[in-house]
Amino acid sequence: MNEILRGVAEAVRLIATGDPALREIVLLSLRVSGTALLLSTVTGVPLGALLGLSRFSGRRLVTAVLYTGMGFPPVVVGLSVYLMLSRSGPLGQLDWPLVPTLFAPAAMVIAQSIISFPLVAGFTMAAVMGVDPQLRRQIESLGATRVQNALTVLSEARVGVLVSIIAGFGSIISEVGAVMMVGGNIEHRTRVLTTAIVLETRKGNFDLAMAMGAILLSLAFLTNLAVLLFQGRMFDR
Amino acid sequence: MLTAVANGNNTLGKLVGGCKRIPNSFLLISLALAASLFACSSRADLPLAPSGAAEDPVGSGDAAAQPAEPQKLTLATTTSTENSGLLGYLLPHFEEEYGVRVDVVAVGTGQALQLGRDGNADVLLVHARAREDSFMAEGHGVRREDVMYNDFVILGPAGDPAGIRGQSNAAEALERVAQAEAPFVSRGDDSGTHTKERAIWEAAGVEPGGDWYLSAGQGMGAVLTIADELQAYTLSDSATYLARTLEGIELRILVEGDPILFNPYGVIAVNPTKGAHIQASLADTLVDWLVALPTQERIAQFGVAEFGAPLFTPDSAAWHRVHAIDAD
Structure with a gap:
């Protein structure tokens, strides 16, 4: 119990003093997970909309793959990305400048994009399917093109889409298995909040570990709150 | 969960007014938070130490005579003894002989x-002599015994960009690595190996830092993987390194044999005043067993079949009494 209280006190102190080491770790966490989220959003939202709106052969299969992906263990994603990018792996062997090296932030971004993509696409699909089908028939009868139709439905389902993005973010900002494996938890380079928590726990620095846990939780909470407040303003106008 | 989102969204889509939005925001916040919390709890694999449950300490060490369910002993140890496979090779014999289950928590020495x-472990098997001594001096342990030793080695890529191959002085070798600014992967986890590495840097008069010095904050196995992948230098205990050569590692031993690279392991029985859950007499039994001649002989045999040489060298008082004549 003492450790938890001391951890919270330490968290407040670290934030209040703007500890530079901590700031570096928090910023890298946000940069990596933010970039990964951006990638999975620009690919996942269109795919989710497509799956939710159209009927084509193989759609069920794609959906099943997507749902499986939503529960995919991050460590397995990490391991796969690791084996691909390793010096002896199929991509690492190519030695192309575009292929990121292991133990660099770009490798972590790839792993986290793969983890969050099914969540964004799957939740978007569910949100789009939840839009009243009457609405689609109505705008179709008004002569809307397919793209206009999709955009209208997406805008109608915007809260659900937003939730899909938040869920994607929640899944990667708190993820430790994949970033540990492909990032390597290297100080000043690839150390993010989750891997730093594991390290400080291993070192027996429970205060500091708990402090970073509190910061991670607050970060997830604030991000969700900010996005939802922003969304609320868009509605109320 | 999917249904919840779809329903929530459906309701929201139909809402145009502002006042009824609050409950929905709440729904969404809690939903998203629940998602991230769930992710937290299922994905964080922090190593938590199981404590010795509520069993009463046994009066006599003769646990084998008791038909009751097996008792549990928690051994906190360094990653090297676990990663090299030594404990998996030794402990089943102890467990069978005494009817005790030993839970191994493999972490850094720190x-x-x-x-x-x-008070979260009954016995410690660690390798950082100075820190073990202060642990004893502070009264946290009741007994400390030498068990075995092995050697640290400085590993690096076959190309050896810093040119340290065959150096007899470990500190000079690391100084060259620093001068060449060749990548070096440090454990950076406050472990026994990390403690040793810092001691060598200190002997070299170098404060390591900069782009070439990578502090990984992970166990020996992970650090070997990283160093191998990045073609970097690193410090490892020879046992973990040799065990890894079976799985194909490109790193080579470049420097070995300097007395500073000596790596002794000690076993400590934790002071039972930490709580009634500490298995004092079982802990004592395990310490006795580890330093006893039969176990020491087993340690001397470990790895011989695979590597042609033992990974650890026995070092207990009992061993030395018998082998004193052989020495030198």
């Missing part, structure tokens, strides 16, 4: 000592 300090 955390192993902390686990002992907090």
